Amino acid sequence: MTILSFLNEFPDESSCRFHFKTQREKLGITCKKCTCKTHYWLSAKHQWQCASCDFRTTLRSGSIMQFSNLSFHKWYLCMALMSFSKKGISALEMQRQIGHNRYQTIWRLMHKLRKGMGLREDLYKLDGTLEFDEGYFTHAQTTNEPIKRGRGSQKKQNVAVMAESTPLEDLETGKQSNHCRYFKMKVLMNHTKEKAEEILEKFVRDDAFIISDDSTSYVGFSSVVEGHATHKSTKEVTKSNLKWVHIAISNAKRNLLGTYHMVKLKYLQNYLDEFCYKLNRRYFGKNLFNRLVLATASGLLV
Numbered sequence: 001m002t003i004l005s006f007l008n009e010f011p012d013e014s015s016c017r018f019h020f021k022t023q024r025e026k027l028g029i030t031c032k033k034c035t036c037k038t039h040y041w042l043s044a045k046h047q048w049q050c051a052s053c054d055f056r057t058t059l060r061s062g063s064i065m066q067f068s069n070l071s072f073h074k075w076y077l078c079m080a081l082m083s084f085s086k087k088g089i090s091a092l093e094m095q096r097q098i099g100h101n102r103y104q105t106i107w108r109l110m111h112k113l114r115k116g117m118g119l120r121e122d123l124y125k126l127d128g129t130l131e132f133d134e135g136y137f138t139h140a141q142t143t144n145e146p147i148k149r150g151r152g153s154q155k156k157q158n159v160a161v162m163a164e165s166t167p168l169e170d171l172e173t174g175k176q177s178n179h180c181r182y183f184k185m186k187v188l189m190n191h192t193k194e195k196a197e198e199i200l201e202k203f204v205r206d207d208a209f210i211i212s213d214d215s216t217s218y219v220g221f222s223s224v225v226e227g228h229a230t231h232k233s234t235k236e237v238t239k240s241n242l243k244w245v246h247i248a249i250s251n252a253k254r255n256l257l258g259t260y261h262m263v264k265l266k267y268l269q270n271y272l273d274e275f276c277y278k279l280n281r282r283y284f285g286k287n288l289f290n291r292l293v294l295a296t297a298s299g300l301l302v
Contacts, residue, residue: 120275135249
């Protein structure tokens with residue numbers, strides 16, 4: 001979907017409301033009082049009424065938009081601009097584009113959407129052959145402590161990065177290459193063996209095969225997944241066996257630095273969730289906006 005087609009399809013508040021209603025009805029409405037799934041629409045009230053107990057459900061109730069006073073049109077504009085932009089958009093630029101007075105309102109809205117993207121991503125586990133490594137992301141310092149240099153710096157946070165990487169071989173030339181599918185990035189608040197294994201258990205299927213470097217933090221991976229191969233960490237290994245992980249790390253760092261300049265550690269996971277959500281749906285094209293609206297309507301945050 002382009003900006004012109006978006007403006008043609010959603011020119012006003014009523015068109016956004018109607019579209020959001022249809023998306024919620026696709027997912028199904030469940031009564032909070034009696035869990036009945038049969039409802040009928042009260043057009044004058046913009047609410048659904050339960051066919052069993054007459055309990056009413058508003059258009060926003062149970063969705064990510066719940067408790068928000070912003071218009072549907074502004075929510076849709078934000079979702080459109082976030083999905084149209086491959087590299088992301090800052091809250092200040094978003095505020096300017098949609099003409100809203102308060103920066104904090106738009107900032108909170110965008111983080112709700114990012115968190116919704118992350119929760120949607122967490123529904124799926126990676127499988128097959130995976131590359132696993134960690135990247136160190138610079139974030140804004142929130143204390144006045146003297147800054148350390150190197151790996152233990154307070155301004156750097158390690159992030160577990162996983163990529164589905166299928167080995168391919170050209171039958172004629174014998175040249176080997178890798179094809180990437182889906183990615184996950186998870187902030188590691190502590191650099192321990194147990195934390196790395198916890199990430200695998202939560203976000204990777206147990207029949208997967210992991211390729212990583214020979215870090216001591218990864219020695220227990222073979223007990224979590226079906227197979228684990230380690231390689232000594234060198235430039236050659238980075239370019240071949242861990243190629244897609246490091247491409248993703250490089251692109252994510254460049255994206256965060258170029259668009260947001262410096263993010264706080266508290267919100268780093270939200271920005272990484274947005275990056276992975278778009279990356280994993282890089283072939284969706286115009287459907288990316290519709291998928292974001294559906295994720296918003298599903299109400300995973302509530």
